[in-house]
Structure formats: C-alpha cells, structure tokens
Amino acid sequence: MEISVDISLYPLQESYEQPIRAFIDAMEREPDIDVVRNELSTQIHGEYHTVMHLLEREVFLVFDEIPHSVFVFKIVGNNRKGIL
Secondary structure, rough: EEEEEEEEEOOOOOOHHHHHHHHHHHHHOOOOOOEEEEOOEEEEEEHHHHHHHHHHHHHHHHHOOOEEEEEEEEEOOOOOOOOO
C-alpha cells in the first residue's frame, strides 16, 4: 500500500532551521520514497512500511536531540504525489 505524509517540524529553540534541514535531508536519503519540499511542510510518498519505519527512526532522533520539538503529520492512505 502506498501512502503520502505531510510533515511539519517545529523545533522549539532559537536555531530551528538546521534541525529541519537535517530531518528533510534524512528523508531524501531514503531511495524508496519521494520527497517534495515546500515552504510550510514536506511531503513524503511511498510504501507504507518503508515510510513508517523511516519516520519512526528519524522522529526518534529529533526527539532524542531536541525533546522540545513538535511534529504535525497528515497521513493519506494512497500516494498523492503530483495531485493538487
């Protein structure tokens, strides 16, 4: 099953840009998913288990480094890449 996830990350600290970029870079290193950036959020598209495993790992790393962070996820049960 393919899914799409819209992600926003809010590290609650003054230097917030670097952790956001690092998180997106980690998403982009996964060859089996598609990543679409925009100014307010990032969308990832791919196979359910691949996407969820990646999110589990990377969200943990963010919380481990910056516990005062907020993630907002919207998950759609199909691949919506390129669909407005």
